[in-house]
Each structure stands twice: as structure tokens, then as C-alpha cells.
Amino acid sequence: MNAPDETIHQPVRLRIMAALTALCASEEGLDFAKLKSLTGATDGNLGAHIDHLARAGYVEVAKAFVARRPRTTVKASPSGRAAFERHVAFLREIIAQR
Amino acid sequence: MTISPNEAGAMLADVDAVVARVKQSRIYAQAGAIVSLWGVVIVAGNVLAMAAPRWAGAGWLAFDALGAAATFVMLRGGPSGKSRFSLRFLAAFALFFGFGLIWSEGLGRFGPRELEAFWPTLFLFGYTLAGLWFGAAFAALGLGLTGLIVAGYFWSGEWFNLWLAVVNGGGFVLCGLWMRRA
Numbered sequence: 001m002n003a004p005d006e007t008i009h010q011p012v013r014l015r016i017m018a019a020l021t022a023l024c025a026s027e028e029g030l031d032f033a034k035l036k037s038l039t040g041a042t043d044g045n046l047g048a049h050i051d052h053l054a055r056a057g058y059v060e061v062a063k064a065f066v067a068r069r070p071r072t073t074v075k076a077s078p079s080g081r082a083a084f085e086r087h088v089a090f091l092r093e094i095i096a097q098r
Numbered sequence: 099m100t101i102s103p104n105e106a107g108a109m110l111a112d113v114d115a116v117v118a119r120v121k122q123s124r125i126y127a128q129a130g131a132i133v134s135l136w137g138v139v140i141v142a143g144n145v146l147a148m149a150a151p152r153w154a155g156a157g158w159l160a161f162d163a164l165g166a167a168a169t170f171v172m173l174r175g176g177p178s179g180k181s182r183f184s185l186r187f188l189a190a191f192a193l194f195f196g197f198g199l200i201w202s203e204g205l206g207r208f209g210p211r212e213l214e215a216f217w218p219t220l221f222l223f224g225y226t227l228a229g230l231w232f233g234a235a236f237a238a239l240g241l242g243l244t245g246l247i248v249a250g251y252f253w254s255g256e257w258f259n260l261w262l263a264v265v266n267g268g269g270f271v272l273c274g275l276w277m278r279r280a
Contacts, residue, residue: 004099006099009101009111011109014109014112014113015112015113018112018116018117018120019117019120022120023124034123037150038119039100039116049130074268075212079129088110091101091106094102094103094106095106095107095110098103
């Protein structure tokens with residue numbers, strides 16, 4: 001049986017990883033504002049969870065200026081994708097054992 | 099860490115909901131640019147029909163061909179890179195266009211005003227149908243603009259082309275911009 005991933009298990013981080021892994025690996029990722037609307041988190045809360053995922057190596061964060069405005073883009077790393085898949089498999093196994 | 103089956107089910111439902119929203123957002127982002135493009139095509143076609151009615155038929159053909167080609171290119175270059183989808187789009191466009199030709203040039207006895215209402219409402223019907231698969235915004239665009247075109251057909255008098263340029267073309271542009279941000 002797969003083991004739970006303590007980093008991804010937190011609800012906001014689970015939503016962040018779900019959103020990022022829904023994209024193809026070749027896509028550039030999602031910007032901060034889109035992630036905020038998808039997760040329902042506040043700016044500070046979302047930023048803290050993205051930092052947590054980045055420290056675990058699950059996401060890559062790119063900061064740039066677009067039309068003179070700062071833009072933060074977040075993308076799932078290959079190890080983040082694998083960890084998310086394992087965590088979802090773990091959740092499915094729990095349900096299957098019911 | 100202990101997770102009950104109910105908690106696991108709720109988490110997976112949460113994941114599914116987020117994934118569905120992301121996919122919807124990607125469809126809207128790609129379609130938004132295409133919808134805006136067709137808004138520009140519609141404005142150009144109707145402005146030409148007002149300024150040079152003799153050239154309206156040929157102009158519409160040229161604008162539509164350009165719009166279809168640009169749409170094909172945009173679909174192929176999209177993030178999903180699904181070339182089969184872009185070919186299906188071209189096939190659907192050709193089918194609608196063929197159906198329209200059968201009625202506008204053959205079976206139907208349409209006057210110029212009826213033709214100007216027929217073609218956009220025919221393609222808006224396609225958008226409405228697309229809404230059943232790709233998101234409510236397509237259906238809202240199709241039904242909303244069809245209603246406005248029908249209203250213009252009856253009440254806009256000699257300004258029908260202007261009505262179509264502003265309401266139909268402008269509606270496409272605005273809806274496309276909204277979809278890109280959704």
C-alpha cells in the first residue's frame with residue numbers, strides 16, 4: 001500500500017498540486033492569481049503553502065515582470081507530480097478497502 | 099496519519115473539482131482568443147456590408163476563410179496540441195457552412211435581411227451546442243446573441259448591419275475577453 005504524503009495531505013496544498021498536475025508537463029504552470037481563485041486561499045496563506053511545496057521540491061516558482069507588473073508562476077516538478085500521484089493512489093486504496 | 103474512507107473520499111472529490119475547474123479554465127482561455135477573433139471578423143464583415151454592399155458576399159467569404167484558417171492554426175498551437183480536435187473543428191465548420199449554403203442558395207427563399215440574420219444565428223446555434231460539452235459560456239454566448247440578432251432583425255430598421263457589427267461582433271469580442279480571464 002502507498003503511504004500518505006505529509007506535505008501534500010494538507011487541503012490547500014492538495015488543491016494546489018491537483019491544479020498544477022492537471023496541466024501537461026510542457027505547460028508553463030499557473031499564475032498566483034489563478035491558484036488563489038482555484039484554492040480559495042488568501043494571499044499570505046497561499047504564499048506560505050507554495051513555499052512549503054517548493055522547499056519539498058514539489059513545485060518550481062518563477063517570478064517575472066509582465067507589463068511592469070510582478071507575476072508569479074508555479075509549476076509542478078516531476079517529483080511533485082510523482083508524489084501527488086502516489087498520494088491520490090493512497091487515498092483510492094483507503095476507499096477500496098472500505 | 100489516519101485517514102478514514104469518508105475523509106479520503108472527500109479529498110478525492112476536492113481533487114476532481116479542482117481538476118475540472120482547471121480544464122474548464124484552459125478550454126475557455128484557448129477558446130476566448132478564438133471567440134474574440136471571430137468578433138473582429140464579424141465587425142469587419144458587417145462594416146464592409148454597410149460600406150460596399152456589392153462586395154459583401156465576396157468579402158464575407160474571404161473573412162470567413164481567414165477566420166477559419168486562423169482558428170485552425172490557433173487550435174493546433176494550443177496547450178493541448180490536439181490536432182485531431184482542430185481537424186474536427188474544420189469538419190464542423192465545413193458542415194455548418196454546407197448546411198447554410200443549401201438553405202441560403204437553394205431551398206430557402208431568403209432576402210438580404212434574412213440572410214444577414216440566418217448566417218450568424220446558424221453559427222451561434224453551433225456555439226450553443228458546443229456549450230453542452232465545453233462549458234456554459236458557449237451556450238450563453240449562442241443563446242444571448244441569437245436573441246439580440248432576432249431583436250435587431252425586427253426592430254433595428256435600416257441599421258441592421260450596424261446592429262450586427264456592434265451587438266454580434268462586440269458581443270463576441272467581450273465574451274472572448276471574459277473567457278480568457280475566467
